[in-house]
Amino acid sequence: MDVAHRSGCPINLSLEVFGDRWSLIILRDMMFGGRRHFRELLTQSEEGISSNILADRLKMLLDQGMITKADDPSHKQKAIYSPTEKAIALVPVFAQLGAWGRRYTAATEELSIRAQLLEEGGPVLWNRFMSELAHVHLGRPLRRKGPTVAERLQAAYDDLRARKTKRKTT
């Protein structure tokens, strides 16, 4: 049962859960990209994870209580992965990670737009997004109407990409 921990420091323990090169990428795709099937996570990831690593990480995230796995009623072979509240609570971490990456790395404009909106929206937007995720993945009630944060992020991304494509082809 007990896995030996390196220390009881909350930062260390966080890193022991998702401090590797893939776990957060997978959770990012699940929460921000809406990817919920193995194949989606495998083939539609920007970074190109390999199948055995993906399988291993999904297993680990399951064990850690970060995600759940369910059968897809529409397809006997498909599994649906969902983030738990524990994973949804990482939204502020993602926001800060994105903000830092936007400033200090050579991130591309298109892939930074979501991070930018999230940064500008601040904790209010983060909370709204977490509520939405809890609604979609955990069935929590959602009082707010109108366009969701997920939709707004996606729209901004699509917008920017459309404009970029046009710029190149004209």
Place this chain on the structure above:
Amino acid sequence: MDVAHRSGCPINLSLEVFGDRWSLIILRDMMFGGRRHFRELLTQSEEGISSNILADRLKMLLDQGMITKADDPSHKQKAIYSPTEKAIALVPVFAQLGAWGRRYTAATEELSIRAQLLEEGGPVLWNRFMSELAHVHLGRPLRRKGPTVAERLQAAYDDLRARKTKRKTT
């Protein structure tokens, strides 16, 4: 010169810099624990890093521009490592990481007290702390007087430890 990146996503690029099991631990000890020599980082870390990994990571953090290395005038063999602004800008990331770890992992009370104060202090405290670090490590001017954030964090930790020890011995 160019290192092949997996993608231009700011979150991914951040993880490519410090998304492993040790880099953030080292930076945490440097910024929150005031450890600036190889030996200090090696022997006073809660987690017990081994010397080759530490040497490797210091080299990498140097290459990435996260830290600088200087001679210690008081000792010809000592090197002084300092975080750059790029690393100091990780304070909000550490704060969120600590906040998450405090809630969702079995962090010990003593090692969580700093994270708690940082969480409660919010962005105002984070900025103050970053200013202090920029003062200590980058020589930036510091206008604020009185006890520093670093001192307050350390005091809270010492306090809690003293009370815990007393509780056990009485």
Place this chain on the structure above:
DNA sequence: ATCATCCGGTGCTAAATTGCAAGCGGTTTT
């Protein structure tokens, strides 16, 4: 001056992790 200790590492070996390609039994689509 001598000797133990401290300094930032290096080198070795074993173990664990990663990345890649291929494949598997079954399901669904065409």
Place this chain on the structure above:
DNA sequence: AAAACCGCTTGCAATTTAGCACCGGATGAT
């Protein structure tokens, strides 16, 4: 009936990690 798709698994090579002994020079206490 064939082709594509489903979530993985397996085998293998390459890289990374962990632990540990050790190094030559510098320092501090006696």
